[in-house]
Amino acid sequence: MPEYTALAVASVVLTVLVERFWLRTGVFRTAKYWLAMAIVFFFQVLVDGWLTKLSAPIVIYDESQTTGLRIPWDVPVEDYLFGFSMVTLTILLWVRLGRSREEVDR
Numbered sequence: 001m002p003e004y005t006a007l008a009v010a011s012v013v014l015t016v017l018v019e020r021f022w023l024r025t026g027v028f029r030t031a032k033y034w035l036a037m038a039i040v041f042f043f044q045v046l047v048d049g050w051l052t053k054l055s056a057p058i059v060i061y062d063e064s065q066t067t068g069l070r071i072p073w074d075v076p077v078e079d080y081l082f083g084f085s086m087v088t089l090t091i092l093l094w095v096r097l098g099r100s101r102e103e104v105d106r
Contacts, residue, residue, distance in 0.1 A: 004066050008079075008081035008085075009081060011082055012085050015084070015088050015089050015092075018092065023096045025096055027088075033091065036087075037087065041080070045072060048079050049074065049075050052074050052079070053073060055074075066078055
């Protein structure tokens with residue numbers, strides 16, 4: 001498996017494990033989380049599509065380090081995996097820290 005792909009998959013697995021076994025916020029069961037992810041995905045397609053378009057790329061990937069699968073508009077699938085991990089981990093920490101602060105304020 002190419003390095004960039006392996007790291008992208010590992011980031012998703014690690015993020016899910018952090019939620020499942022450590023933070024336990026329950027955000028994966030909320031409609032708000034999935035709506036937020038849909039909004040992020042929409043804008044990620046637009047921005048990543050523009051940055052990585054094969055006709056005039058601004059960001060160039062070493063194709064030997066990726067699967068080469070690009071959907072839609074030439075966006076490498078690995079970018080979606082890293083995007084999921086980055087946004088999800090941020091939300092998880094935000095929710096967890098917010099709950100910790102509420103407990104302190106009581």
